[in-house]
Amino acid sequence: MVQRFLAIGECMIEMSPTADGTYALGYAGDTFNTAWYVRQVSKGSALDVSYFSAVGDDQVSADLIKFMQSAGIETHMARVTGVSSGLYMIFLDDGERSFQYWRSTSAARQLADHLDLLPRTDAGDVVYFSGITVAILPEDGRRRLLERLTELAQQGATVVFDPNLRPRLWEKIEDMRDWTMKSAATARIVLPSFADEAEFFGDRSAAETADRYLRNGATLAVVKDGPEPVVVKDADGHGFRYRPQAAVDIVDTTAAGDSFNAAFLVEYLRQGELQAAVEAGCELSRKVISQRGALVPIAKAESDDEPVAAHG
Numbered sequence: 001m002v003q004r005f006l007a008i009g010e011c012m013i014e015m016s017p018t019a020d021g022t023y024a025l026g027y028a029g030d031t032f033n034t035a036w037y038v039r040q041v042s043k044g045s046a047l048d049v050s051y052f053s054a055v056g057d058d059q060v061s062a063d064l065i066k067f068m069q070s071a072g073i074e075t076h077m078a079r080v081t082g083v084s085s086g087l088y089m090i091f092l093d094d095g096e097r098s099f100q101y102w103r104s105t106s107a108a109r110q111l112a113d114h115l116d117l118l119p120r121t122d123a124g125d126v127v128y129f130s131g132i133t134v135a136i137l138p139e140d141g142r143r144r145l146l147e148r149l150t151e152l153a154q155q156g157a158t159v160v161f162d163p164n165l166r167p168r169l170w171e172k173i174e175d176m177r178d179w180t181m182k183s184a185a186t187a188r189i190v191l192p193s194f195a196d197e198a199e200f201f202g203d204r205s206a207a208e209t210a211d212r213y214l215r216n217g218a219t220l221a222v223v224k225d226g227p228e229p230v231v232v233k234d235a236d237g238h239g240f241r242y243r244p245q246a247a248v249d250i251v252d253t254t255a256a257g258d259s260f261n262a263a264f265l266v267e268y269l270r271q272g273e274l275q276a277a278v279e280a281g282c283e284l285s286r287k288v289i290s291q292r293g294a295l296v297p298i299a300k301a302e303s304d305d306e307p308v309a310a311h312g
Helices: 030-041 059-070 107-117 131-135 139-154 173-184 194-201 206-215 256-271 274-288
Strands: 004-008 012-017 023-028 048-056 074-080 087-093 096-102 126-130 158-162 220-223 230-234 239-243 306-308
Touching: 004 030, 023 030, 023 059, 030 048, 030 126, 030 131, 030 158, 030 256, 030 274, 048 059, 048 107, 059 074, 074 107, 107 139, 126 131, 126 139, 126 256, 131 139, 131 173, 139 158, 139 173, 158 256, 173 194, 194 206, 206 220, 206 230, 220 274, 230 274, 239 274, 256 274
Parallel strands: 004 048, 004 126, 012 087, 048 074, 126 158
Antiparallel strands: 012 023, 087 096, 220 230, 230 239, 239 306
């Protein structure tokens, strides 16, 4: 029985524009967004949701920890002296969003130096990380993190990986591809996005992306593709395609994949039904992109998504 969902990565300070021309302070980051939504959709259950990272020893880092805890997320954070958490600003131009980052000295880059602070995981518990988690680390830190994740998997934890390819975080595209596949090799479940995989790995279809990760050692690959069908394949050769209901009002796609991952994992871990899990992921993602911001209020709604036959 799954008792803990543990996410590993970087949560950043977010400065987003307001209607009156000022900026509002918030917090976001790909793995944290997923942990936040896992907590929202699993309320009322016995699931412990935890987050592991490194933050600074300043007030804004302390406030970040308080925000996580107020959201019901258990924190396991190294406090690093003399640095702070990463920061980014959102800029709007006729509704289009662009970003500027200050993360070169982010404390989260040192998270692999504090793996002793990882909470205990039991057989079946979920450990979730992403390509961004790996990208921000120095090479030795990447190696140590993957070694630890391999140990957790050998002890029975279900390791889940979202490649979340971000070339600006890597010196070379070749390094990004190499470490992505090394990272995925530690995971049982891989949750890639086809558009990124096609661009940087040359995949010609979402099914080809799934097959590449299955050959790499995953037992389940769930490939997201925006409004196109989600492709699901497992190591036993089973699979299907699932066509999501079209989103009517798209306001902000910032956490589309992060929220999909959260609802998919909670439903899959609860029932073990892949089709219902993909439906839950699509439903939540559709609700999230209809509102502004990475972290938005959610409520359960009916879904009209329909599965389509597998092929490819």
